[in-house]
Amino acid sequence: GAVVSQHPSWVICKSGTSVKIECRSLDFQATTMFWYRQFPKQSLMLMATSNEGSKATYEQGVEKDKFLINHASLTLSTLTVTSAHPEDSSFYICRASLVDTQYFGPGTRLTVL
């Protein structure tokens, strides 16, 4: 079946550094991918919609200059957290659609010290 992977699965970084998270659709092409953020014991909040070959669409309140999204190919979307701060520590999940079915990545835990 269709699989979505994320890399890395967890990352620890120092405050002020940038972190890149990759989301790959392993056996299908995804023209659209979605990035979510999940704080502990909370729901998934949509951050942005990543479209292959065009600019991402950000949800209200999400800083596009801080959370850079690039969807360079039909199988890869990246989320870069720029100048990360401790409040950016969270669990980041990507989602891809194939026809009428949604596939979630396993998530990336980001801890900013």
Next chain:
Amino acid sequence: AQTVTQSQPEMSVQEAETVTLSCTYDTSESDYYLFWYKQPPSRQMILVIRQEAYKQQNATENRFSVNFQKAAKSFSLKISDSQLGDAAMYFCAYRSPYNTDKLIFGTGTRLQVFP
């Protein structure tokens, strides 16, 4: 705008018993999709069951079934013969057929299963 509400932050059930998780939603659309997702400690989101609003018959997947009340905008999940592996966060979600990109999640219900 559509909203999804899960009023039970936590639920517990004894192994082999039945538990029902509640979900209500608000929408002005007549056709849409509803989902229940499970998020175990691994954090991987797993689709449990889906329901198309135009279908009157309640969806069923093995031990999981839903009670879909369209007029009341209610979509509860019933887990029968609960197993220890059912312990997880459960999220109710709504998707519009007109904007298939958006998947709107409820706040989640943490289910504990006791032996």
